[in-house]
Amino acid sequence: MSLFGEVPQAIPVAVFKLSNDFKDDPNPMKVNLGVGAYRTDEGQPWVLPVVKKVEKIIVADNSLNHEYLPILGLPEFRSSASKIALGEDSPAIQENRVGAVQCLGGTGALKMGAEFLRRWYNGNDNMKTPVYVSAPTWENHNSVFANAGFEDVRPYKYWDAEKRGLDLAGFLGDLETAPKHSIFVLHACAHNPTGTDPTHVEWMQVAEVMKRRKLFVFFDSAYQGFASGCLDKDAWAVRYFVTQGFEMFCAQSFSKNFGLYNERVGNLTIVARDADNVRRVLSQMEKIVRVTWSNPPSQGARLVAITLNTAELFAEWKDNVKTMADRVLSMRASLQAKLQALGTPGTWGHITQQIGMFSFTGLNPKQVEYMIKERSIYLMASGRINMCGLTTKNIDYVAKSIHETVVNVQ
Amino acid sequence: MALLKSSKIISTVWVHPPLGVRSIRASSWWSEVQMGPPDPILGVSEAYKRDTNPKKMNLGVGAYRDDQGKPYVLSCVRKAEAQIAAKKLDKEYLAIGGLGDFTKACAKLALGDNNEVIESGRNITVQTISGTGSLRIGANFLSRFHTEARDVYLPKPSWGNHTPIFRDAGMQLKAYTYYDPKTCGFDFQGALNDISKIPEKSVIMLHACAHNPTGVDPRPEQWKEIANLVKKRNLLVFFDMAYQGFASGDIDRDAWAVRYFIEQGHNIVLSQSFAKNMGLYGERVGGFTVVCKDAEEAKRVESQLKILIRPIYSNPPMNGARIAATILNTPDLYKEWLGEVHGMANRIITMRELLVANLKKEGSTQNWQHVIDQIGMFCFTGLKPEQVARLTKEFSVYMTKDGRISMAGVTSGNVGYLAQGIHAVTK
Numbered sequence: 001m002s003l004f005g006e007v008p009q010a011i012p013v014a015v016f017k018l019s020n021d022f023k024d025d026p027n028p029m030k031v032n033l034g035v036g037a038y039r040t041d042e043g044q045p046w047v048l049p050v051v052k053k054v055e056k057i058i059v060a061d062n063s064l065n066h067e068y069l070p071i072l073g074l075p076e077f078r079s080s081a082s083k084i085a086l087g088e089d090s091p092a093i094q095e096n097r098v099g100a101v102q103c104l105g106g107t108g109a110l111k112m113g114a115e116f117l118r119r120w121y122n123g124n125d126n127m128k129t130p131v132y133v134s135a136p137t138w139e140n141h142n143s144v145f146a147n148a149g150f151e152d153v154r155p156y157k158y159w160d161a162e163k164r165g166l167d168l169a170g171f172l173g174d175l176e177t178a179p180k181h182s183i184f185v186l187h188a189c190a191h192n193p194t195g196t197d198p199t200h201v202e203w204m205q206v207a208e209v210m211k212r213r214k215l216f217v218f219f220d221s222a223y224q225g226f227a228s229g230c231l232d233k234d235a236w237a238v239r240y241f242v243t244q245g246f247e248m249f250c251a252q253s254f255s256k257n258f259g260l261y262n263e264r265v266g267n268l269t270i271v272a273r274d275a276d277n278v279r280r281v282l283s284q285m286e287k288i289v290r291v292t293w294s295n296p297p298s299q300g301a302r303l304v305a306i307t308l309n310t311a312e313l314f315a316e317w318k319d320n321v322k323t324m325a326d327r328v329l330s331m332r333a334s335l336q337a338k339l340q341a342l343g344t345p346g347t348w349g350h351i352t353q354q355i356g357m358f359s360f361t362g363l364n365p366k367q368v369e370y371m372i373k374e375r376s377i378y379l380m381a382s383g384r385i386n387m388c389g390l391t392t393k394n395i396d397y398v399a400k401s402i403h404e405t406v407v408n409v410q
Numbered sequence: 411m412a413l414l415k416s417s418k419i420i421s422t423v424w425v426h427p428p429l430g431v432r433s434i435r436a437s438s439w440w441s442e443v444q445m446g447p448p449d450p451i452l453g454v455s456e457a458y459k460r461d462t463n464p465k466k467m468n469l470g471v472g473a474y475r476d477d478q479g480k481p482y483v484l485s486c487v488r489k490a491e492a493q494i495a496a497k498k499l500d501k502e503y504l505a506i507g508g509l510g511d512f513t514k515a516c517a518k519l520a521l522g523d524n525n526e527v528i529e530s531g532r533n534i535t536v537q538t539i540s541g542t543g544s545l546r547i548g549a550n551f552l553s554r555f556h557t558e559a560r561d562v563y564l565p566k567p568s569w570g571n572h573t574p575i576f577r578d579a580g581m582q583l584k585a586y587t588y589y590d591p592k593t594c595g596f597d598f599q600g601a602l603n604d605i606s607k608i609p610e611k612s613v614i615m616l617h618a619c620a621h622n623p624t625g626v627d628p629r630p631e632q633w634k635e636i637a638n639l640v641k642k643r644n645l646l647v648f649f650d651m652a653y654q655g656f657a658s659g660d661i662d663r664d665a666w667a668v669r670y671f672i673e674q675g676h677n678i679v680l681s682q683s684f685a686k687n688m689g690l691y692g693e694r695v696g697g698f699t700v701v702c703k704d705a706e707e708a709k710r711v712e713s714q715l716k717i718l719i720r721p722i723y724s725n726p727p728m729n730g731a732r733i734a735a736t737i738l739n740t741p742d743l744y745k746e747w748l749g750e751v752h753g754m755a756n757r758i759i760t761m762r763e764l765l766v767a768n769l770k771k772e773g774s775t776q777n778w779q780h781v782i783d784q785i786g787m788f789c790f791t792g793l794k795p796e797q798v799a800r801l802t803k804e805f806s807v808y809m810t811k812d813g814r815i816s817m818a819g820v821t822s823g824n825v826g827y828l829a830q831g832i833h834a835v836t837k
Contacts, residue, residue, distance in 0.1 A: 004702060007555050010713035013720060016506070037502060045500035059495055065481045066730075067473060068691045071449075104539065104723035111722050120443050143721035216439070247439050261503045262728035273438035283446035290449070290571060291578045292722065294542035298692035299729035 014139070015380065022378045030376035031394050033385040036192070036357050037261060038226075038324050041391045046324070048259045050316040054303050064302070069295045071286045073102020073267075077301040080308035081267035084231060085188075085221060085238055085250050092242050092271045099270040099278040101285045102296045106222045106253025107140060109268040110185075113218060113249040114148035115288045116281070121216065122181045127151045130182040132174065134158035136382060138192045141185055141220070156184065159194045164350040164362055166196050168205070175209040181216065188221035188250065189234040190356020193384040197227070197355055203237045207244050217241055217248035225257040227356045229325035231318065247272050254304050256357065257321050263300030328357065331390040338399035345406055359385050363405065370409045375401040450570070450810060458808040466806035467824055469815040472622075472787060473691055474656075474754055477821045482754070484689045486746040490736040499732075504725045506716040508537020508697075512731040515738035516697035519661065520651060520682055522669055531705035534712040536719070537726045540696040541652045541683030542571065547698050548648060548679050549579035550718045551711075552613060556646060559611040565589070565601075567812070569622045569650070572615065586614070589624045594780035594792045596626045602639060610644040618651035618680075619664040620786020623814040627657070627785055633667045637674050647676050652683040657786045659755030661687075661748065677701045684734050686787065687751050693730025758787065761820040768829030776836055789815050797835040805831035 012020075018034040040046045058064060072078065078100035083093065092098050103109040114131075122129045127149045133141040135155035145153050156178070157170025175184070186206075191197055198206060210217060219238050225231045238250055254265040268285075272278045289295070307313045336351040351359055363371065363383040371377045377398060379385045390398060448456075454470030476482045507513065517528055517535040527533045538544035552562075562581045564572050565588035573583050586608065587600030608614060616636075621627055628636060640647060649668050655661040671678055677700075684695040698715070702708040719725070737743045766778045781789055793801065793813035801807045807828060809815045820828060 004555060004700070004707055004711055007707070007710045007714055009710045010717045012713065013506070013716065045502050047498075047501055051501075055495065059491060065483050066487070066690050066692050067481050068685075104727065107720075107724040108722070121439060124442075140720060140724065147721040255503075260501055262501050262725070264723060264725070264727040272440055277438045277440040277443070280443045280445050281440050284443055286449070287446050287574075290542075291575045292543070292546055293539035293694065294571070295692070295694075297539070297694040297727040297730065300727065 018378050018380065021372075025376050025378075027376035029394075029397055031378065031389055031398055033377060033379040033389040033398075036256070036386055037388065038256060038259060038357070039388045039391070041327065041393075043389075043391050043394070046259055048317070048320040050307055050313055050320050051259060051303060053316070054306050054313060057306060058299075058302060066298065069102070069298050069301070071289050071295050072100070072282060073296045074298065074301040074305055076309060077305040078102050078267060080305055081252055081254070082269040084224065084308065085235055085252055085267075085269050086242060086271070087232065087235065087239050090239065090242060096275045097272050097278055099272070099282045101268040101270070101282070101289065102301055103251075103266040103268050104264040104293065104296060105255055105266040106220065106251050107144065107266070108264065108293075108296075109251035109253070109266040110141070110144045110220060111148065111292070112268050112285060112288060113251055114145050114150070115292075116285055117183060117216070117218075117249075118149045119288070120281075120284060121183070125149075130154055130179055132156040132178060132182055132184045134185070134187065134191070136193055137185070137187075138220070145185075158191075159196065159360065161362070164347070164360070165353070166198055166202065168198070168202055171198075172205060172209055175206065175213065175215065178213065178215060180214050183216040183218055184210065185218050185220055186237070188219045188224065188238050189236075190223035190227035190358070192222065192356070193358050193380065193382055194360040195354030195356050195358045196350075196360070198237070200236065200240075203240060207241055207246075211244060211246065217246050219248065219250040221250055222253040223256055223356050224252070225318070225321040226325055226328075229322040229329070231321070242271055247277075254300070258304055258307075258317070260300050260303065263303070264297060265300035265304055328387045331387050331395065332359070334392075334395055335387075335390060335399060338395065339402060342399060342403045344403040357386055357388055359387055361385055361402070363402070367405045367409045370405050371401060375405070377401050454808050454810060457802075461806050461808075463806035465824070465827055467808065467819060467828060469807060469809040469819040471816050471819055474686060474689060474787070474818045475821070477757060477823070479819070479821050479823070482689055484747065484750045486737050486743045486750060487689060487733055489746070490733045490740070490743055493736055493740075494732055501728070504537070504728055504731075506536075506719050506725050507712065508726045509728065509731040509735055511739060512695075512735040513537055513697060515735055516682060517699055519738060520654065520665055520668055520680060520697075520699065521672065522662065522665065525669070525672075527672060527701055532702045532708050533699050534702065534708045534715065535697050535699040536712070536715050537731050538681075538696040538698045539723070539726060540685050540694040541650070541681055542575070542696075543694065543726075544681035544683070544696040544698040545572065545575050545650065546579065547715065547718060548681055549576045549581060551700070551715060552646075552648075552679070553580040554718070555714065556611075556613065559609065559613065559646075561609070562613040562615060562648070563605075563608055563645075564615045565617065565621070567623060568615065568617070572650075581613070584608075584612075588621075589626055589790065591792070594626075594790060595783065596628055596632070598628065598632050602635065605636065605639050605643065605645075608643055608645060612645055613648050614640060614645045615648045615650060616667070618649045618654065618668050620653035620657035620788075622652065622786070623788050623810075623812065624790040625784030625786050625788045626790070628667075630666065630670075633670060637671050637676065641674065641676065647671055647678040649678055649680045651680060653686055653786050654682065655687040655748070655751035656755055659752040659759075661751065672701060677703065684730070688734055688737065688747070690730045690733060693733065694727060695730035695734050758817045761817050761822075761825060762789065764822065764825045765820065765829060768826050769833055772829050772833035774829075774833045774837065787816055787818050789817055791815055791832070793832070793836070800835045801831050804834070807831050
């Protein structure tokens with residue numbers, strides 16, 4: 001008789017199962033368009049040249065050790081990371097009303113923010129505050145907030161499947177009818193999974209409703225720099241909201257734009273009314289960190305801090321980021337061109353209109369199944385593909401496969 | 411590009427915004443957020459930093475220091491890092507459960523070579539964010555799946571962070587007698603009495619070795635009786651092993667209790683930390699193990715652990731686990747590591763002996779045997795709060811109010827001064 005006799009087998013996380021299935025597939029033509037990690041044109045992971053450089057610096061520096069970081073993380077990482085999101089000359093930074101918590105990746109930053117909000121926002125330990133996530137969204141958003149205790153995690157309209165673009169009216173409508181003080185998780189740029197971002201004008205409309213209706217702004221910024229190739233451009237929405245006077249959270253990930261996936265480098269940036277509020281918020285964040293992981297891992301944060309705080313390395317990093325973004329953009333252009341040349345039924349403009357790592361192809365579940373089973377091309381059931389999985393060598397095969405799928409499977 | 415250091419955020423003068431903006435600034439979401447109480451241990455370090463006395467000592471720190479009072483990066487760690495750097499590995503996400511090379515070696519280290527549990531595949535070991543992360547995953551797992559009982563019994567006293575971790579995970583905290591302040595030793599009878607009353611299926615937390623904060627460990631015969639009683643009471647055993655190797659200097663000896671309990675048929679859950687024994691503090695290297703009935707159950711439990719981990723941090727950090735795995739899986743690095751752990755433990759033991767010798771030299775007539783009998787990084791001196799306060803004020807010796815000192819902060823250079831101070835406040 002075991003204490004765990006009743007523990008059921010859990011369904012595996014879809015995106016990881018996809019990768020496992022891909023690994024086991026013997027077909028030499030197989031293509032993995034699943035997990036969101038950058039790949040070179042050779043289909044290989046890419047350790048950024050600047051990262052290699054900084055790693056050497058760290059290894060050579062005998063004054064460095066493996067001592068505990070402070071609970072909130074490496075100070076020079078936290079401040080420079082927040083600067084990346086908000087801009088060097090951000091009024092909020094100049095007014096000393098920005099705080100930060102180094103966290104384990106973007107997930108960790110969302111987690112800390114969610115835990116804090118559940119304890120301290122809209123009352124104390126209020127599990128009933130609605131949390132809105134986009135329809136669709138990164139699937140882990142739901143779990144992060146639910147596990148932090150929020151009982152009411154709901155979708156807000158976002159993706160218009162018919163027109164393959166933003167459902168602005170639906171989005172604004174949900175903002176108008178959401179209960180006051182509801183929390184909204186906004187994708188700062190390169191929306192995952194759709195790749196569809198609001199325009200500046202559309203963001204301004206969103207901000208207007210959120211301010212009027214006192215809704216809480218929680219940005220998820222996992223792709224800054226990766227979307228357009230320009231850090232400032234990709235942070236436009238976050239910075240605009242700051243100028244509008246919002247108190248807000250921004251969960252930052254350095255997994256993609258630094259290629260530091262497995263070092264778990266993230267930052268929760270907090271913008272508040274004033275320094276005193278920041279101070280109290282951070283003191284409570286410390287309590288939450290202490291019962292979750294005590295203090296964050298040092299390697300990745302050190303690496304990012306050195307890079308961001310050294311002029312030549314910072315410039316090199318921005319260049320590396322542009323390299324990645326440019327390759328994605330060229331794959332988008334190429335895929336669209338090939339589908340159009342093949343005369344594939346349907347419209348394919350969305351491939352170049354969408355931005356970032358992902359594209360919502362519009363393929364339905366049956367078509368996705370066909371792609372996987374018949375063509376060994378692995379993508380999410382939602383039709384989401386990772387553009388980074390495309391290379392000049394496999395793009396013809398993928399384009400032809402999409403064509404064949406759309407023609408034969410409805 | 412001027413850099414904003416975080417400390418400046420809280421200390422600079424508030425700049426008034428333009429008039430038009432002031433109305434928006436009137437209220438804050440966070441007006442009702444109270445200032446959190448300062449961390450008792452961090453507070454000690456902060457006060458130490460501010461003290462200008464050149465003879466000051468920081469005995470609050472729970473991190474090993476060498477005989478010069480400096481942090482110690484193990485030689486085997488540096489070698490492992492060099493080996494890893496030469497391999498030019500990528501930075502792809504680890505699996506949710508962590509690095510396989512690490513988790514396998516982690517389980518083997520705790521359970522021993524050729525352990526039946528590992529061979530039959532009935533353990534699941536996941537990589538965690540050091541000891542804290544491991545305890546937290548364990549607490550979450552028990553909270554969700556161990557629905558027959560909500561109570562976790564901690565020894566009195568226990569590591570300060572145990573209580574908030576389990577509480578935050580939704581468990582209830584109770585205690586069993588452990589430390590005897592009269593002897594500064596183990597209250598064996600008291601423990602047995604309390605344990606015999608614990609309701610069935612409750613969770614009992616046991617420190618595998620080098621009890622924190624007291625340094626008081628049961629002897630093997632005592633462990634045997636505890637194991638027997640715990641089995642009779644049908645309790646779920648949660649071992650916290652943060653100091654394997656660091657206590658006696660011998661990794662097998664320090665894991666003896668864990669292995670004995672498993673041998674006796676307890677399907678335990680176990681938290682391991684590599685912060686201290688590999689000096690990998692800031693890299694956050696740990697493991698969480700559930701010993702299951704069989705391999706099939708282990709698979710089910712594994713799937714649920716992943717579901718718990720994903721919404722916290724998705725997957726664990728690579729760097730420290732890679733270092734630990736390299737050391738554990740490379741014979742000459744492993745051997746070197748065993749030697750270095752032995753060295754660290756030995757230095758601590760030597761400091762204990764020196765402290766007692768110096769106290770005697772000072773003329774102290776108190777019984778200080780417990781300083782030598784206790785084991786691991788910490789020593790429960792038996793000093794009362796008033797004595798601790800004097801020691802801090804008059805001698806600039808910083809420690810926690812409960813009389814706990816970190817022997818790691820003691821060196822051959824300052825042990826004499828420490829003895830002077832302790833004697834002065836206890837004579």
